[in-house]
Amino acid sequence: AQTVTQSxxxxxxxxxxxxxxSCTYDTSESDYYLFWYKQPPSRQMILVIRQxxxxxxxxxxxxxxxxxxxAAKSFSLKISDSQLGDAAMYFCACAYDSNYQLIWGxxxxxxxxx
Amino acid sequence: EAQVTQNxxxxxxxxxxxxxxxxxxxxxxxxxxxxxQDPGLGLRQIYYSMNVEVTDKGDVPEGxxxxxxxxxxxxxxLESPSPNQTSLYFCASSLIRGxxxxxxxxxxxxxxxx
Numbered sequence: 001a002q003t004v005t006q007s008x009x010x011x012x013x014x015x016x017x018x019x020x021x022s023c024t025y026d027t028s029e030s031d032y033y034l035f036w037y038k039q040p041p042s043r044q045m046i047l048v049i050r051q052x053x054x055x056x057x058x059x060x061x062x063x064x065x066x067x068x069x070x071a072a073k074s075f076s077l078k079i080s081d082s083q084l085g086d087a088a089m090y091f092c093a094c095a096y097d098s099n100y101q102l103i104w105g106x107x108x109x110x111x112x113x114x
Numbered sequence: 115e116a117q118v119t120q121n122x123x124x125x126x127x128x129x130x131x132x133x134x135x136x137x138x139x140x141x142x143x144x145x146x147x148x149x150x151q152d153p154g155l156g157l158r159q160i161y162y163s164m165n166v167e168v169t170d171k172g173d174v175p176e177g178x179x180x181x182x183x184x185x186x187x188x189x190x191x192l193e194s195p196s197p198n199q200t201s202l203y204f205c206a207s208s209l210i211r212g213x214x215x216x217x218x219x220x221x222x223x224x225x226x227x228x
Contacts, residue, residue, distance in 0.1 A: 004156075043202060045157075045206075093157075101173070102157075106155060107156055
């Protein structure tokens with residue numbers, strides 16, 4: 001079965017510092033896509049960053065970057081210069097070519113300390 | 115503005131009283147999907163639709179129905195709601211396929227079944 005695991009239910013970081021959220025996945029597929037979504041208190045789901053598995057270069061979006069380790073099946077999210085507005089639930093998700101579903105992790109709650 | 119809308123945003127109902135949650139997108143997306151979100155479980159897919167008149171079961175379809183008569187609309191129907199369907203529901207859409215393409219999420223519908 002294809003699974004996505006986020007082992008950190010909650011993380012906290014001081015404002016302006018850097019934090020890394022972990023995500024691992026399990027698949028035998030060769031072609032897939034990885035996503036990080038943010039869910040602020042408003043509960044809306046917002047795409048943070050996306051990575052194609054066939055690309056070796058790690059995706060980056062402003063203060064957000066990923067460390068994609070394909071062999072280890074790891075896809076961590078690094079948030080630099082953390083801001084109060086980054087406080088949210090963060091979900092890791094994986095999508096496969098063989099079906100039309102996203103497989104989701106359980107989420108990590110990120111707390112930003114002022 | 116490109117968006118996915120859901121109505122109602124909040125709903126309290128009683129066991130057995132049929133209800134419909136509407137979902138509409140204005141981006142001409144082919145793929146639409148319904149998820150439910152429960153604490154500690156992340157998002158689980160209920161149903162998805164590849165195009166008009168094409169729908170398929172996701173991971174947790176029991177107790178739900180959907181229809182896709184028009185491209186822009188994808189209502190979620192609970193024929194006889196039960197308390198275990200109390201949850202936060204999200205509708206999402208994407209241009210071609212639900213995995214490779216970035217999904218756009220609606221604001222969510224919080225349902226309480228008494």
